[in-house]
Structures are given as C-alpha cells and as structure tokens.
Amino acid sequence: xxxxxxxxxxxxxxxxxxxxxxxxxxxxxxxxxxxxxxxxxxxxxxxxxxxxxxxxxxxxxxxxxxxxxxxxxxxxxxxxxxxxxxxxxxxxxxxxxxxxxxxxxxxxxxxxxxxxxxxxxxxxxxxxxxxxxxxxxxxxxxxxxxxxxxxxxxxxxxxxxxxxxxxxxxxxxxxxxxxxxxxxxxxxxxxxxxxxxxxxxxxxxxxxxxxxxxxxxxxxxxxxxxxxxxxxxxxxxxxxxxxxxxxxxxxxxxxxxxxxxxxxxxxxxxxxxxxxxxxxxxxxxxxxxxxxxxxxxxxxxxxxxxxxxxxxxxxxxxxxxxxxxxxxxxxxxxxxxxxxxxxxxxxxxxxxxxxxxxxxxxxxxxxxxxxxxx
Amino acid sequence: xxxxxxxxxxxxxxxxxxxxxxxxxxxxxxxxxxxxxxxxxxxxxxxxxxxxxxxxxxxxxxxxxxxxxxxxxxxxxxxxxxxxxxxxxxxxxxxxxxxxxxxxxxxxxxxxxxxxxxxxxxxxxxxxxxxxxxxxxxxxxxxxxxxxxxxxxxxxxxxxxxxxxxxxxxxxxxxxxxxxxxxxxxxxxxxxxxxxxxxxxxxxxxxxxxxxxxxxxxxxxxxxxxxxxxxxxxxxxxxxxxxxxxxxxxxxxxxxxxxxxxxxxxxxxxxxxxxxxxxxxxxxxxxxxxxxxxxxxxxxxxxxxxxxxxxxxxxxxxxxxxxxxxxxxxxxxxxxxxxxxxxxxxxxxxxxxxxxxxxxxxxxxxxxxxxxxxxxxxxxxxxxxxxxxxxxxxxxxxxxxxxxxxxxxxxxxxxxxxxxxxxxxxxxxxxxxxxxxxxxxxxxxxxxxxxxxxxxxxxxxxxxxxxxxxxxxxxxxxxxxxxxxxxxxxxxxxx
Numbered sequence: 001x002x003x004x005x006x007x008x009x010x011x012x013x014x015x016x017x018x019x020x021x022x023x024x025x026x027x028x029x030x031x032x033x034x035x036x037x038x039x040x041x042x043x044x045x046x047x048x049x050x051x052x053x054x055x056x057x058x059x060x061x062x063x064x065x066x067x068x069x070x071x072x073x074x075x076x077x078x079x080x081x082x083x084x085x086x087x088x089x090x091x092x093x094x095x096x097x098x099x100x101x102x103x104x105x106x107x108x109x110x111x112x113x114x115x116x117x118x119x120x121x122x123x124x125x126x127x128x129x130x131x132x133x134x135x136x137x138x139x140x141x142x143x144x145x146x147x148x149x150x151x152x153x154x155x156x157x158x159x160x161x162x163x164x165x166x167x168x169x170x171x172x173x174x175x176x177x178x179x180x181x182x183x184x185x186x187x188x189x190x191x192x193x194x195x196x197x198x199x200x201x202x203x204x205x206x207x208x209x210x211x212x213x214x215x216x217x218x219x220x221x222x223x224x225x226x227x228x229x230x231x232x233x234x235x236x237x238x239x240x241x242x243x244x245x246x247x248x249x250x251x252x253x254x255x256x257x258x259x260x261x262x263x264x265x266x267x268x269x270x271x272x273x274x275x276x277x278x279x280x281x282x283x284x285x286x287x288x289x290x291x292x293x294x295x296x297x298x299x300x301x302x303x304x305x306x307x308x309x310x311x312x313x314x315x316x317x318x319x320x321x322x323x324x325x326x327x328x329x330x331x332x333x334x335x336x337x338x339x340x341x342x343x344x345x346x347x348x349x350x351x352x353x354x355x356x357x358x359x360x361x362x363x364x365x366x367x368x369x370x371x372x373x374x
Numbered sequence: 375x376x377x378x379x380x381x382x383x384x385x386x387x388x389x390x391x392x393x394x395x396x397x398x399x400x401x402x403x404x405x406x407x408x409x410x411x412x413x414x415x416x417x418x419x420x421x422x423x424x425x426x427x428x429x430x431x432x433x434x435x436x437x438x439x440x441x442x443x444x445x446x447x448x449x450x451x452x453x454x455x456x457x458x459x460x461x462x463x464x465x466x467x468x469x470x471x472x473x474x475x476x477x478x479x480x481x482x483x484x485x486x487x488x489x490x491x492x493x494x495x496x497x498x499x500x501x502x503x504x505x506x507x508x509x510x511x512x513x514x515x516x517x518x519x520x521x522x523x524x525x526x527x528x529x530x531x532x533x534x535x536x537x538x539x540x541x542x543x544x545x546x547x548x549x550x551x552x553x554x555x556x557x558x559x560x561x562x563x564x565x566x567x568x569x570x571x572x573x574x575x576x577x578x579x580x581x582x583x584x585x586x587x588x589x590x591x592x593x594x595x596x597x598x599x600x601x602x603x604x605x606x607x608x609x610x611x612x613x614x615x616x617x618x619x620x621x622x623x624x625x626x627x628x629x630x631x632x633x634x635x636x637x638x639x640x641x642x643x644x645x646x647x648x649x650x651x652x653x654x655x656x657x658x659x660x661x662x663x664x665x666x667x668x669x670x671x672x673x674x675x676x677x678x679x680x681x682x683x684x685x686x687x688x689x690x691x692x693x694x695x696x697x698x699x700x701x702x703x704x705x706x707x708x709x710x711x712x713x714x715x716x717x718x719x720x721x722x723x724x725x726x727x728x729x730x731x732x733x734x735x736x737x738x739x740x741x742x743x744x745x746x747x748x749x750x751x752x753x754x755x756x757x758x759x760x761x762x763x764x765x766x767x768x769x770x771x772x773x774x775x776x777x778x779x780x781x782x783x784x785x786x787x788x789x790x791x792x793x794x795x796x797x798x799x800x801x802x803x804x805x806x807x808x809x810x811x812x813x814x815x816x817x818x819x820x821x822x823x824x825x826x827x828x829x830x831x832x833x834x835x836x837x838x839x840x841x842x843x844x845x846x847x848x849x850x851x852x853x854x855x856x857x858x859x860x861x862x863x864x865x866x867x868x869x
Contacts, residue, residue, distance in 0.1 A: 065792045088796070172818045173483055180811070218823035222814045225830070226807075233803050 024116060031115045031135060035108035038139060039146045040101055050262055050290050051149035056100040057289030058084055059091055063099075067241075071304035074237040076286050077248050081237065082187040083155050086110060107151045111138050114158035117165030124168060156189035163199075176219045179226030186230050196227045242305065262290075268359060269294040272320065275354070276361065279320035282306060287324070308366065315366030321350055328358035414565045417572055417679050422691060424737045426681040426730040429854045431737050454788070461789050464767055465797045471760045472805035478649030479641070479812050493605055498530045501600050502583030502668065506536040506562075506573040510591035511547035513709075513862045517591050518551050526600040533557045536577040540564040567855040570661075571677030571684035578676050581668050590662040592709040592862040594624060599704040603665040606702060614700040615670035616692055619663035620644060622820065623710040631717060632710040633828045634835040639710075641816035651701050655753040656693035656746065659685035663706040670697065680855050681734070683727025690735055690754060694745040709862050714838065716861055721842030723858040725762055726850045732758035765843035768836065775802065806833070 043052060054072075058079065061069030073081050086106030087099075094102055115134050122130035145154055163181035166174055182199055185192035203220040239245040269291060272281055281298055283291055284306035295302055303310055306321070350364035421427065430438065448456040503521060507514060514535075521533055537544045539561040548559050560580055562573045574588060585604060589595060596619075603617050620643045626636035643660065650657050664685065674691055677684035692699055711717040735742055735754065742751050778786040790798055813829040849856060 062792065171483070173815045176815055176818065177811075214823050215818075215821070218818060218826055221823075221826055222811070225814070226811060229807055233807075236803075 027115055027131065028112050031112035031138070032108050035111050035139070035142055036105050038142050039104035039108055039151075042143065042146050043101065043104065049147050049149065050265075051147065051151075052100040052103075053292065054079065054286050054289040055084065055087070055103045056097070057292060058286075059087060059099040059102060060096060062088070063091060068302065068304050070241045072286055072289075074234070074241050075248055075304050077190040077193075079286055080152060080188050080190065080192070081234070082184060083107065083152050083189075086155070103151065104146070107142070107146065107154060110155055110158045111142060114138065114161045117162045120165050121161065121168065152189040153191060156185045156192040156195070159185035159188060159192070160195055172215055172219050176222040179223030182223065182227050183230030186227060187234065193231070196231070200224055200227060247305075264358075265290045268322070271356065271359075272298075272322070275356075276320050279318050279363065282319050282321045282364070284321075284323075291322075308364070311366040313366070317366070319364045319366070320353070321362040321364050323360040323362065325355060325358050325360045412566055414563065417565065417567075417575070420575070420675050421680075422675040422678050422687075424734050425678045426687070426734050426854070429730070429850060430733060434733065434737065458789055458794075462794055462797075464771075465794060465801060467760060468764065468771075468801040468805065469797055471756060471764055472801060472808065474756050474760075475646070476805075476808050476812065478653065478655075479645045479815075480649070481652050482645045482648035483815075495601075495605065495608065498527050498601070499584040499604050499608075500530045500532065500582060501526060501604065502581040502586040503531065503533045503589060503600070504536060504574060504577045504581065504586060505534070505589045505591060505593075506570045506577070507544050507548075507591050508538050508541055508568075508570075508573070509544060509859060510862060511543040513591040514544060514547040515551055517589075517593070518548075518553065518557065520594050521557075521589075522554055523597055524595070524600060525597045528554070528556055530583075531556045531600070532581070532583050534577045534580055535559045536562050536573045538562050538564055538568075538573065567680055567857075569679055569682060569684070569855060569857045571681060572679035574684070575676040575679055578668075578671065583668060585665060586668045586671060587665045588662055589706065590708065590862075593662055593706050594708070595619065595663060595706040596704045599663070599702070599706065600665075602704045603702055606700065607665070607667065610700055611698060613696065613698045615667055615674075615697040616659065616689075616699045617665040617702040618643075618647065618657065618660055618699055619665070619702040620705040621660050621663060621708055622705050624707040625709055625712065626822070626825065628710070628712045630828065630831065631714060632712050633825050634831060635710040635717070636822065637813050637816060637825055637829055637832070638835065640820060640822065641813050644819050645812065645816050647701060650753065650757075651699070653753070654698070655750055656757070657689050657699040657701075658683075658757060659689040659699065661685040662708070663702075663704075664688075665702065678734070681727055681730050682723050682855065682857055683731060686727060686758070687731045687734065690731065693750070694742065696745070711860055718838060718842045718845060719858040720860040721839060722846035722849060725765060725839075725843040725846035726854070727846075728758050729762050729847060729850055730854065732762065762843060762847070765840050766847060768840045769844075771798075771802075772837075 043049070058069060058072040062073060062084070063069070072079065073084055083103060083106060086109060087102035088106075090102035090105040091099055115138060116131070118134035118137065119131035122133050127133050141154055141157075145151065159181045163178045163185065166178040166181060169175055182192070182196045186196040203224055207217050207220055234248070235245040238247045242248075244250075265287075272294065281291070281295060281300035282303070283295070283300070284303045286304070288295070288302040291300075291302070294300065301311065301319075311319075350362040352360060353363045354361045424431075445456070503524075505517065505521075507517075510517075518535075524531070533556050535548055535557060537548060537559060539545075545559070545561070553559070558580070560577055562576045565572070578586070585600075585607060587595075587600065587603065599619055603619075606617055607614070622639055622643065623632060623636045626632050647657055647660075661683070662685075674688065674695060674697075678687050681687045689699055711720055732754075735758075742754060746754065774786055777783065810829050810832050813832050814826050817823065817825045817829065849858075
C-alpha cells in the first residue's frame with residue numbers, strides 16, 4: 001500500500017472552527033479599534049506629513065480611475081501596492097481630503113492581525129503575559145513609526161511576524177503557509193523583498209544541507225513558489241500598467257533613498273511662483289503629489305512618468321518641467337530618467353532654464369510644441 | 375434468497391461445469407440495448423422523491439423561459455449595461471465562491487490528525503460489500519483477489535458482484551474465477567436507465583448484512599477498512615448513516631494527468647470533505663467506499679437510478695433526513711484515468727450529475743431550507759450550483775483575459791471599471807493562486823511531495839474541467855441518463 005502518514009478524522013471527532021474564530025476576534029477587534037484611534041490621532045487633523053499627501057493622492061486618483069493612480073500604485077519601490085490596497089476598503093467612509101486616514105485603518109487592521117502571532121512568538125521565548133507584551137510592542141511601534149512614511153515598514157514587519165509564526169507551527173500544511181505572509185511582506189515594502197530574498201536563500205542553503213528531510217524540502221518549495229509568485233505578480237502589474245516589468249526596480253538605490261521635508265517643498269513652490277510666473281509647472285514622480293496645491297493653483301500637470309505624448313493635444317503653453325537635481329532628497333522619488341540635455345528619446349525637447357539649489361528647471365512645450373535646441 | 379439471477383461463490387464452479395457459463399453469456403446475441411430496453415417496474419417502484427427522471431420540472435422550465443425572455447429584453451434595451459451587470463454578478467460570484475472553497479479547506483487545516491486503529495469487537499456485524507461491474511472483465515480478477523484479502527471474518531461478510539446480464543465479458547470473467555463462499559454474482563436485468571445506481575438498487579435487494587459498502591471494480595480498499603467502519607458505526611454519532619472513506623490513486627505516477635488527478639482527489643477528499651464535515655455541512659459522497667447501515671439506506675430508498683452522480687444526490691438526501699455523513703480513517707486506492715479523452719468523458723458525467731442533483735433539489739427549495747437551515751442550504755448552492763456555473767463560465771473569462779492582454783482593446787476595458795477590475799484581479803491573481811497553493815498543501819498529508827511541482831499545471835487541469843463541464847451540460851440536454859463509462863484495467867496494479 002502507498003504510505004499514508006496522517007490519518008483522517010474519525011466521524012465522531014468534529015471540531016468547530018467557531019471557537020478559534022471567536023478567540024481571534026476577541027483580541028482582534030479591540031486591538032484594531034485602539035490602533036485605529038492611535039494612528040489617526042497621531043496624524044492629527046491636518047495630516048500634514050509628506051507621505052500622507054502622497055497616499056491621499058494615490059487613493060484619490062485610483063478612485064477617479066485616472067491612469068496616474070494605477071501607475072502610482074505599482075510604479076515605485078518606495079510606495080508598494082499592498083498598503084494602498086489595504087486602505088481602499090476604508091476610503092468610502094472618508095471625505096476626499098481625508099483619504100490618507102484610510103491608510104491608517106489599513107495599517108491598524110494588519111497590526112491587529114499580527115497581535116496573536118506576535119504573542120505566540122513571545123510565548124515561545126518565555127515572555128510573561130505574551131499577548132499583553134505583544135499589544136504593548138505593537139502600540140509602541142504604531143506610536144513611534146505609525147506615520148505614512150514608516151507605516152509601510154510596519155506592514156512589512158507585521159507580515160514577517162505572521163510568517164515566522166506560521167513557520168514555527170508543527171504541521172507541515174501550516175508551515176507551508178508562511179510563504180503567503182512573506183509574499184505579503186514583499187508586496188508591502190522593499191524591505192520585504194530583501195527579507196523574502198534572504199529567506200529564499202536560507203531555504204536553498206538548508207535544502208542543500210538537509211537532503212534527507214523531504215518534508216522540509218517540500219514545505220520550502222511551496223513557500224519559495226509562493227514568494228516567487230507574489231514577486232511575479234508585482235512584475236506583471238508593472239508590465240501591465242507601466243509597460244515595463246521592472247519599472248519599479250529601475251534606479252533602485254535612489255528609489256530606496258531619503259525621505260522628504262515639507263519645508264523643502266514649500267520653499268520650492270514659493271520659488272516657482274516667484275521666479276517662473278509665466279510658466280505652467282510639470283512634475284513627474286510620486287513626489288509630485290506633495291505639490292498638489294501649487295499645481296491646482298497654476299493649472300499645472302502631474303505625471304508618474306512624464307513624456308510629451310501624455311500632454312493634451314491642445315496644450316501650447318510654455319511649460320516648466322521641474323526635476324530634482326543632484327543631492328536632492330526628492331530625487332529619490334522621481335521616476336523621470338532625465339539628464340541635462342534631455343536626450344531621452346521620449347522627451348522631444350526641453351531647455352534647461354535654471355539650476356537652483358537642488359532643482360533643475362526645464363522649459364518645454366506640449367506634444368506639438370517647438371523643439372528647442374539646447 | 376433463491377433467485378435465478380443470483381449465483382453464489384459456492385455454486386460457481388459447478389455452474390461453470392454444468393454449462394451455466396454459456397447461459398450467462400447469452401447477452402452476446404441479444405438485440406441492441408437501445409431497442410429493447412424499457413424502465414421496469416422495480417426501478418420506478420421505490421424511486422426517491424424528487425428524482426432526476428425529469429430533468430427540468432414544469433415550473434423550472436417556465437422559470438428558465440421567463441429568465442431568458444427577461445435577459446433578451448434587457449439586452450435589446452441596453453446591451454452594454456446588461457452585459458456589465460452580468461459581468462459584475464459573475465465576478466462577485468467568483469469571488470464569494472473562491473472564498474468559500476478556500477474557507478472549507480482552511481477549516482480542515484485545523485483538524486487534529488490522529489491515527490485510528492480498528493479495535494476488536496466482541497462480534498463483528500454482518501457486512502455486505504457491493505461491487506457494480508460493467509465491462510470490467512479486466513479488473514474483475516484483481517478485484518476479487520483483493521476482496522478475498524479483506525481483514526473481516528469470512529462468515530460475517532457477503533460480497534455481491536453486480537454484473538449486467540447483457541455484459542457477457544464480465545460475466546465470463548467472473549465465471550472463470552473460483553470464488554470463495556462469501557462471493558455472489560448477481561445478474562442485473564438489462565433495462566433502462568443503464569446506470570450504476572440502478573444496479574446498486576437491484577443489488578440492495580440481496581444485501582443481508584447489517585452494513586453495506588459500495589466499491590468500484592478498480593478499487594483497492596485498505597484491508598482493515600470494514601473493521602474500521604464497523605467500529606466507527608458502533609462508537610460514533612448515531613446520526614451518521616454513511617461513512618466515506620478517503621479515496622486516492624495507486625497509479626498517480628503514470629503520467630501528468632494521473633498526477634494532476636491525484637492532486638485533485640487529495641484536495642477534495644483530504645481537505646474539502648473534512649472542512650465540510652467539520653462545518654456540519656452536507657457532504658457529497660464520493661461514489662465508492664461509502665459505508666451504510668442497510669436499514670438506513672433502505673429507509674432513504676437507496677440511490678436515484680436516473681442520477682449519474684447518485685452519490686452526491688444521496689449525500690444531500692442523507693442530510694435532509696437529519697442524518698450525517700462521517701469521514702472514515704481509511705483509504706481506498708483507485709486507478710486514475712490516464713488518458714485525456716476518457717478523463718473528460720468521466721468528468722462530463724460528474725458535472726452532468728452535479729447539474730442533475732442541483733436541479734432535482736431546487737424543486738424542493740422550501741424543504742431544503744426547512745430541513746437544512748438557510749446557512750447550510752448555501753453549502754448546497756455553492757457545492758452544486760456555483761461549482762457547475764464557475765466551470766462553465768471560466769472559458770469565457772480566460773478568453774477575455776487572453777484577448778485583452780494581446781490587444782488591450784478598449785471594448786474589454788470598458789467592462790472592467792475600477793471596482794469591477796479589482797474584483798476581477800483579486801479573483802484572477804489571488805484566487806487562482808490560492809487554489810494552486812491549496813493543491814500544493816493537499817500533497818503534504820500523504821507525503822506526495824513529488825507531486826508538488828505538478829500543481830503549477832493545475833490551470834491546465836481547470837481547462838480540461840471546463841471542457842468536461844460543457845460536454846456534461848450539453849449532454850444533459852441530449853442524453854440526460856447516459857452513463858459515460860470510464861475504462862479501467864490498464865494493467866498497473868497496486869503494490
């Protein structure tokens with residue numbers, strides 16, 4: 001007879017999943033409520049941090065079904081898709097200006113979900129009152145890093161905790177689910193990609209050294225396949241939306257770079273109003289969401305990946321393309337592959353007007369505009 | 375019971391010597407079955423109600439016509455809007471259905487896994503093993519040899535080999551075997567419908583055991599299965615009137631198809647059925663290795679002879695009568711179909727039967743809700759209605775996906791505004807992946823690790839499922855009771 005290792009349940013031994021579900025909800029619901037309040041309170045009524053603006057903008061454009069919303073969703077390693085997708089269900093309950101708070105609810109949801117797994121991990125290292133300790137740790141992390149910029153990392157860590165929890169279980173079928181959570185971490189923050197990569201590497205090393213354990217190899221295979229699939233989905237999204245499967249990965253070191261300062265952008269807006277009052281500003285990349293007010297006031301444009309074809313046919317005004325220069329932390333957020341001289345084939349012509357502090361200002365025209373020789 | 379259609383093992387040798395062998399093979403010069411067959415009275419006498427003899431009841435036909443007319447009018451008035459609404463409804467169904475399927479698998483992950491050895495009983499109850507055989511001459515010998523080795527007191531065991539009287543090859547094959555006393559060959563009268571449940575109902579009249587189990591010709595049950603079942607009946611929930619043993623394949627490594635088939639069976643029998651059982655939901659039976667107390671089976675009026683998945687129908691009827699199906703800690707090893715066309719034919723019968731079962735019980739919707747409760751009725755709708763619907767609709771969405779990826783045509787995009795697109799993407803990317811993952815997990819309990827990479831080919835298997843579904847659905851119109859016979863006896867035997 002073929003080997004049968006695990007036996008089916010006898011007819012008399014039915015187990016209801018309800019108690020497990022209720023036990024989970026008993027912790028999950030209060031944790032979600034408390035974390036939501038904490039995260040929303042932390043932002044304050046103004047919601048003035050930079051990432052909040054970007055998140056709000058992405059959600060607004062997504063709901064408006066604008067291509068830039070979809071591009072912003074997948075086009076950067078700095079803003080991975082899952083935190084935004086987790087926010088989507090909460091958006092209908094919010095006013096358009098407050099969409100950024102949806103992100104807080106999404107984060108609260110995931111952090112609350114990580115409470116019991118973290119408690120179980122703490123119990124395994126003999127921490128007293130592990131669930132309370134887990135609740136305290138999560139609340140502290142949310143209070144310190146729970147703004148929209150570091151929140152993605154918390155998403156990633158929460159899924160990593162869940163993955164670790166599943167890995168520590170006895171049954172192979174449960175251990176083989178860890179890959180799902182590594183995959184979700186991978187979809188949340190670029191650190192998740194690094195984590196998944198090293199986890200895969202570790203699996204391969206272990207597999208090579210433990211050939212005698214087919215069960216572990218099988219579990220590793222499933223986990224590895226799951227992670228690879230999630231990565232493939234991310235590449236597929238990039239191909240489908242950005243027409244380039246590795247769009248988000250281009251200029252990786254820069255993309256994973258520094259953050260933003262609100263003051264810098266306020267300075268930039270003032271500078272544009274003062275020095276280029278005749279031109280219409282054009283920005284490219286996620287950071288453009290932070291100039292929303294300026295763009296609205298001047299009738300300017302925001303693209304995720306600017307090239308002239310994207311401008312409306314009727315646009316003949318003089319445009320001012322704003323590009324973060326060398327040493328500018330905003331550069332990290334720009335997807336525009338532009339160099340002085342505008343030799344990118346997609347950009348039909350632009351003239352470097354000025355180079356001020358950390359910014360480059362180019363003069364350009366719409367689709368049918370005159371090509372300016374530098 | 376003295377019956378000319380019944381030949382016991384004790385008589386078989388003498389029967390061969392006295393020329394009964396030639397009498398048994400008299401079917402070879404008989405008229406073509408389709409010409410001379412009718413539905414005999416004994417088939418109709420104890421029909422369960424409702425049954426699949428009528429494919430669509432009058433009310434159902436009327437409802438279908440009204441729905442078709444409403445759809446036509448809606449399409450004529452606002453084709454894009456109607457198609458959009460249909461699209462949204464289909465996608466929501468996809469999403470809910472995939473969540474449901476994954477949920478029942480997830481529930482089964484939490485079950486405890488423990489070994490169960492059959493303990494001795496003071497007196498083992500009498501047991502009838504019933505094996506319907508049709509054109510199974512190649513499998514008969516192996517089957518008999520295997521059943522002879524079953525670990526159950528010979529004196530308490532009755533094996534009924536049900537052979538159709540116009541199937542001379544099988545009858546000859548059985549006649550050539552020296553059968554032990556517990557074996558009896560029952561000649562099932564050739565009549566309409568030509569189905570396994572009709573043969574089983576006929577065989578049920580000859581069953582003398584307290585319990586009864588159905589096996590197929592190619593089945594190789596674990597030797598202690600009867601003892602385990604007897605023990606489980608004696609100790610278990612008195613509401614349990616059927617024990618379903620696990621099914622799996624002994625020839626899973628024959629080719630890619632048998633591998634995928636094994637994965638499918640592991641997923642269904644080792645996960646989904648356990649999930650359903652733990653949710654106290656109706657359990658569609660697996661057609662073989664179903665153990666029953668004979669009394670309860672007779673009370674349920676046996677199987678619906680007009681239903682080509684009589685097992686699933688019986689599972690629902692058991693639940694509606696307030697009884698339950700338990701899952702037995704034992705496996706029956708079967709032979710997986712290893713060629714594409716027979717596989718599709720077999721699957722087309724299963725889907726046809728699922729649709730039959732759904733239509734039959736839809737006729738008693740109120741009784742369903744009254745006996746099952748609203749929540750449990752949803753299981754019925756998901757297990758039968760949604761399963762068939764999704765299999766039939768799948769090719770449409772696959773074609774749309776391929777068309778859109780190839781052309782990026784705005785016509786397709788128009789039907790997928792953001793909200794709809796999200797549902798579609800979640801179903802397509804997350805739902806499908808979750809099913810593949812579930813298939814991989816299903817390979818773990820039985821240590822079928824070598825099959826895990828083959829799970830990546832599951833979409834190909836889904837494509838074949840949909841082909842089978844369409845064939846089954848169309849055949850329900852043209853030949854509702856036609857039994858697509860699955861050929862067995864490829865020569866590979868269980869080691």
